Amino acid sequence: MDRRASRLNRTGLTLLGLVLLVAGGTGLALGLGAFGGGRSSQPVLSDRTRQFASDHGWYWPVVAAVAFVLALLGLLWLLRQGRSHRIRGLSMEPDDDAGTTHLSSRAVSDALENEIEEYPGVGRARARVMGSDKRPKLLLNVAYGERADLAGLRSRIAGDAVPRMCGALERDSLPAIVKLRLVPTKETRTVA
Template identity: 40%
Template structure:
């Protein structure tokens, strides 16, 4: 999830939480008699008369709740979204047609190349962004004995450079997360 989406989620959930907390506190205070005598009803008699006299009131309440449900569902569906490049990457237009490369094929090739490097235990890559302006995300688990500086140089100058050439890009932004493999500590056998 990107930072912008995370910020919107935190803000929206904070606002919804505060509104629900205030509504719950008001309902509890009313039930405990903070606004006069204790009653078993949440609505005042005037509110009940208003609802009974205006047929549209409950329809408006239902419409408002329906809008809240639709907003909630759209927010929930947005959480499942991804910024991965879908489909193909546009490489070239020519008189004979269009050249496209499947994003999955490109990342599979990079992942295979990474896993073949010495010291790499696991690797996972994705292309994110748009088909016209992709960026590469790389997660690599390496052995503790691997020289990180030389690995980074090999990754930048060979693996990422080869992908940039294949995609015919002048510049390919990349986010690389290196993780050192957990090696089990030796056990005492005595």
């Protein structure tokens, strides 16, 4: 999930949570008599609302339909959150006569992570193969220390690691997004 969608999700959930918190707190306070004893013993719906609902037979079915649609939208949103664009495997040599070899994308990304973590100054590398079987993409996050040679690190990733992965996947090229992140070393943390 990209940052914009994550930020939108967090903002929406925060606003929804605040609205529900205020509504629940108000209902609880009303029920406990915080706004007067007379209000706590009154029905939830006013006489006017109950009269309107009894006069119009469509009222409760519409309320139920709206609640159902909102619940369905919430469920779809929840299922979408768990969906990843990560692919599980890649097909190699897709040939009807010779057959197809399937390669786990996790195995490929683990090998790439292990290789990059061996580079001088790299603390941690995380790789994910995204997209589709026919058009895979690489998302690579690399955390490096202050003593790492950034130009050398970028050069080795672009010149060695990614081309080696392309060769393993039998592809001419592989679109890649590489995010490099500077992390303080332990010596710097203790001094500061």
